[in-house]
Amino acid sequence: MSTDSRLMKIRDGIQEGLLIGLDIADGLADGFPGPAKALFVEIKIVLDLVDQFTRNKEDWESLRAKLQDITDTVAKAIFGYDPDTLPTSLLTNIGTMNKVLDGIQIEVEKAQQRKGWERVLLLKRDRKVIQDLIGRLHNAVTRLNFQEHISHTLSLHHLTLSVHQINSKQELTWLKEALASPVQITLGDSCLEGTRESLISKILGWVNNPAAPNIFWLSASPGAGKTAIASTIVRKTGACRYFFRHTDSVSQNPLQFWHTVAGELVNQYAVLRADISNAVKEIQKQEQRVEDLDLHSQFQQLIKSPLKTYYDRLSHTQASKQQVLLLVVDVLDEANREDKRLWAALLRTLAEWSQLPGIFRLIVTSRPYDDIKHHLAPKCQKEILATGKVVSSETRADIERYLRSRFDAITSQIQEQQPNIPSSWPGKDIISQMANQAAGLFMWVKAALDHIEGGGNPMQRLQEIQNSSGVRHLKGLDGLYITILQTIYGNLEEEEKDILQKVLWTIIIAKQPIDLLSLEEIIHAPACSLWWVEQALRPILVEKNNHLLQSCHKSFTDFMLEKKRSGNFTVDQKLHGLYIPLEGHTDSVISVAFSPDTTKVASASRDNILRVWDISTGLSSPLEGHQQFVHSVSFSPDGTKIVSGSWDSTIRVWDVSASLNMKAGDVGESFLEWTWDSKSGWILTKNGKVPIAWIPNILWSGFHSPSTCLIIGAHETVLDFSDYIPWEEWKI
Numbered sequence: 001m002s003t004d005s006r007l008m009k010i011r012d013g014i015q016e017g018l019l020i021g022l023d024i025a026d027g028l029a030d031g032f033p034g035p036a037k038a039l040f041v042e043i044k045i046v047l048d049l050v051d052q053f054t055r056n057k058e059d060w061e062s063l064r065a066k067l068q069d070i071t072d073t074v075a076k077a078i079f080g081y082d083p084d085t086l087p088t089s090l091l092t093n094i095g096t097m098n099k100v101l102d103g104i105q106i107e108v109e110k111a112q113q114r115k116g117w118e119r120v121l122l123l124k125r126d127r128k129v130i131q132d133l134i135g136r137l138h139n140a141v142t143r144l145n146f147q148e149h150i151s152h153t154l155s156l157h158h159l160t161l162s163v164h165q166i167n168s169k170q171e172l173t174w175l176k177e178a179l180a181s182p183v184q185i186t187l188g189d190s191c192l193e194g195t196r197e198s199l200i201s202k203i204l205g206w207v208n209n210p211a212a213p214n215i216f217w218l219s220a221s222p223g224a225g226k227t228a229i230a231s232t233i234v235r236k237t238g239a240c241r242y243f244f245r246h247t248d249s250v251s252q253n254p255l256q257f258w259h260t261v262a263g264e265l266v267n268q269y270a271v272l273r274a275d276i277s278n279a280v281k282e283i284q285k286q287e288q289r290v291e292d293l294d295l296h297s298q299f300q301q302l303i304k305s306p307l308k309t310y311y312d313r314l315s316h317t318q319a320s321k322q323q324v325l326l327l328v329v330d331v332l333d334e335a336n337r338e339d340k341r342l343w344a345a346l347l348r349t350l351a352e353w354s355q356l357p358g359i360f361r362l363i364v365t366s367r368p369y370d371d372i373k374h375h376l377a378p379k380c381q382k383e384i385l386a387t388g389k390v391v392s393s394e395t396r397a398d399i400e401r402y403l404r405s406r407f408d409a410i411t412s413q414i415q416e417q418q419p420n421i422p423s424s425w426p427g428k429d430i431i432s433q434m435a436n437q438a439a440g441l442f443m444w445v446k447a448a449l450d451h452i453e454g455g456g457n458p459m460q461r462l463q464e465i466q467n468s469s470g471v472r473h474l475k476g477l478d479g480l481y482i483t484i485l486q487t488i489y490g491n492l493e494e495e496e497k498d499i500l501q502k503v504l505w506t507i508i509i510a511k512q513p514i515d516l517l518s519l520e521e522i523i524h525a526p527a528c529s530l531w532w533v534e535q536a537l538r539p540i541l542v543e544k545n546n547h548l549l550q551s552c553h554k555s556f557t558d559f560m561l562e563k564k565r566s567g568n569f570t571v572d573q574k575l576h577g578l579y580i581p582l583e584g585h586t587d588s589v590i591s592v593a594f595s596p597d598t599t600k601v602a603s604a605s606r607d608n609i610l611r612v613w614d615i616s617t618g619l620s621s622p623l624e625g626h627q628q629f630v631h632s633v634s635f636s637p638d639g640t641k642i643v644s645g646s647w648d649s650t651i652r653v654w655d656v657s658a659s660l661n662m663k664a665g666d667v668g669e670s671f672l673e674w675t676w677d678s679k680s681g682w683i684l685t686k687n688g689k690v691p692i693a694w695i696p697n698i699l700w701s702g703f704h705s706p707s708t709c710l711i712i713g714a715h716e717t718v719l720d721f722s723d724y725i726p727w728e729e730w731k732i
Contacts, residue, residue: 035094036078036086041238041268042101043067045187049108056126063108066134070097070141077146093144100140102190102235104133172266175273178280179302180291180624181263182250187241190232191225192405195398199383203233203363206381207324210358215351217376219368220385222555223443223477226365230330233363239326240264244334246554247512252336253621254346258298259290261327265303269325275306291624295342299349304356311357322359332366334554347375354379388476391440399435399445406449407431414458426462433466443553444477450552451484451539461487477555478565484539485569499525503533505571507541508560513548584611584620591632595639600656602642604630610644612656623654 047067053060074097077090111129191200206212220226227243234241242261245251265272279301283290290302307325314322329350337343353362366372368384376382386392411425438444452461464483489497502523507514516530534541534549542552551557563570587606594601601613610623610630628647635642635656642654 035091035098036074037238038236039074039094039098039101040071042098042105042235043071044267045235046101046105046108049105049112052112056130059127059130063130063133066137070137073141073146090146093146096144097140100136104136107133171277172273175266175277175280176263178284178290179259179263179266179276180289181260182256187231187234187243188227190235191228192398192402195401196225196229196232198394199229199385200232200236202383203229204236207237207326207361213354213379213381214356214358214361215354215376215380216361216363217372217380217382218363218365218385219373219382220365221387221441222367222558223441223553224385224387225442226385227330228442230328230363230365233326234328237326238268239328239363240268241328241330243330244332246334246557247550249336249512249620252334254295254335254339254342255291255298257335257346258295258303258349259293262290262298262302262306265325265327271323272306272310272325275309276302278309279306289625295345295349299352304352307356307360311359324359324361326361326363328363328365330365331554332364332372333369343371347371351375351379385440387440389439395440396435399438399440399442400431402442402445403431403434403449406445406453410449410453410458413453430462430466437466439476441477443555444480447477447480447484447539447552447556451487454538455535456487478559481540481556481559481566482569485566488536488539499523499530500533500536503530504537504540504560507549508551508557508571511551511557513550515548519549584622585609590629593633593635593642595635595656597639600635600639602633602635602644604633604644606630608646610642610654612642625652626650 047064050060050064050067074094078086078094107129111126203216203218206216218226218229230241230243233239240261241264242257243251250256262276266276280290283293283301290298293301332350335343335346350362350364353360364372364376364380386395407426408423411421411423414421414425415423434445434448438448448465451465452458454461464487465480467483489500492500503519506519506522516534519525519533520527520530537549540552540556541549551560559565560569560571585603585605585607589603589605591604592601599614603611603613605611606629608624608626608628608630610626610633611620612623613620623642623644626644626646626648627650630644630646632645633642634644640656642656643651644654645651
């Protein structure tokens with residue numbers, strides 16, 4: 001079906017009163033970059049948040065239905081216009097609706113973070129919030145009068161809008177599953193209104209400047225506010241995003257990066273779906289899965305090739321304006337860098353983005369590490385967020401504005417108990433002093449204000465913060481963290497200090513969100529006995545969705561793990577001695593194996609998945625490929641390979657460091673274990689009936705067990721031993 005025919009069919013559906021689905025709305029938005037696209041993306045973000053609720057589902061569903069109505073209304077309003085001739089009044093209305101949705105998103109995120117122990121009160125609170133949000137949306141739609149533009153759209157007889165691809169729901173569902181993209185982390189807080197205006201304006205100007213390099217690198221010290229800026233840009237532009245997080249092992253894994261980005265591109269930019277879908281089909285023709293590809297292949301086949309194909313097709317059309325497609329990658333430095341080969345491959349492929357046409361833009365935020373600078377600096381436009389003594393006057397003014405905003409809220413709370421406190425508390429001089437102490441670090445300000453607001457005497461806590469820059473030789477975040485910890489521990493009994501320390505150390509060592517019930521089990525605390533800990537540790541922890549606790553910032557995690565920085569508060573991993581459960585499998589675990597160096601554990605499960613666990617952190621990487629129960633697992637003697645056996649009649653050999661499935665052999669029969677017949681040289685299934693692979697007798701001296709070699713299917717397989725050296729691994 002031609003593009004014009006497809007559009008006419010959609011128009012006929014509108015005239016018949018049919019709703020426009022979100023996917024079709026995406027297709028329309030791709031023709032209208034700017035406020036319209038941002039509006040549709042904002043709606044999708046809020047819908048994703050609503051879908052995460054496990055309580056009050058029917059009530060939240062009513063908000064979802066209202067948001068879908070908004071989508072339909074705006075889609076109908078813009079449908080008949082040319083992208084370059086949208087009326088100013090319509091653009092203004094769309095911009096106003098965007099601001100309304102920003103507020104809606106904030107309220108939904110707050111609702112997700114509310115404590116769940118008073119369930120009856122929580123459900124009542126939810127209903128009140130939902131009614132309020134639906135009311136806001138209804139009033140906005142009524143006031144903005146989109147109906148006038150809808151009437152104009154339906155009166156048109158000729159449509160000029162070009163939609164390159166509107167996928168069927170079935171096709172889109174298949175594509176998302178094939179890309180195996182994990183759910184992306186919820187966006188962080190945006191910059192406070194009126195702050196970072198110059199920088200955000202500069203970035204938005206770069207986005208739309210085809211003459212500028214197509215990579216923008218925002219470099220800054222920990223705590224400078226990179227994530228708030230990245231979140232603001234995503235919300236303003238509707239960009240595709242990938243946020244690395246030190247508390248999320250999945251997002252940290254470099255091998256997850258490019259196929260997840262491909263999934264995000266499919267979600268955000270409907271015009272790319274056909275080309276990415278074709279790329280996935282080509283990969284599957286080779287009997288591969290996208291997650292089995294190495295990083296370079298993922299980038300080449302899922303990103304570079306489809307994007308260039310789309311651009312070449314676009315260049316031959318009559319398109320008057322090519323849409324900019326933007327990817328935002330936040331805190332790149334929080335990716336797992338233990339495997340230097342993988343880390344280098346990730347940096348190389350990011351730098352290779354510069355070879356794409358200029359309409360494909362990439363923003364990267366990170367700490368100013370030398371290896372990141374080496375790969376990106378020659379190919380990008382670079383912006384440094386200065387901190388310390390060279391902090392800019394604009395950043396200092398922004399911090400003062402943030403301080404004043406937070407203090408206004410804190411003062412209002414204090415006045416409920418002490419009406420005599422002036423509304424201007426604590427005054428311009430103290431706010432100016434705190435802005436100087438912050439030295440450009442928004443994280444310092446946030447942690448300081450959370451400490452002041454978190455309990456106790458706020459005026460006394462403010463005085464402690466003012467004195468924090470004089471704590472020993474420490475300054476900045478370290479001095480503030482010491483002050484906060486001293487205050488937290490200062491008024492506790494010894495037993496309480498011991499409990500608090502165990503909880504804090506466990507959260508730091510786990511490096512992932514953890515709930516109070518799990519903490520009680522880990523430190524052997526009585527049920528419901530840790531309710532006070534969450535409040536006590538509030539300034540240095542954050543509560544995520546589903547009431548999971550984690551470190552407030554990577555800078556605090558690093559601080560707690562370095563003796564020279566945190567002194568007596570340092571996490572002593574040897575003294576800690578706490579059991580951390582390895583949780584991740586969704587069914588029974590059948591077999592486990594330690595790596596030769598005892599730093600890792602491999603587990604096989606009835607959920608068809610293997611996992612490789614880091615014992616020191618409790619974090620794991622899933623190894624997926626088996627189609628039935630995985631019954632046996634073993635490490636190679638050098639610890640670099642894992643062999644697994646499954647009821648799906650295959651054995652698989654995995655690269656531990658890369659988490660890549662390297663080979664699979666069909667053994668013709670399900671098995672639990674395998675054995676080597678030293679008389680014949682055959683590797684056999686445990687029952688001794690089915691041969692898997694054969695080892696020539698001249699090589700027996702270098703062969704100890706199946707785990708020392710790559711196991712290959714026995715049938716129609718040629719084994720080449722010409723490069724084999726006894727006692728070393730086989731080359732493949």
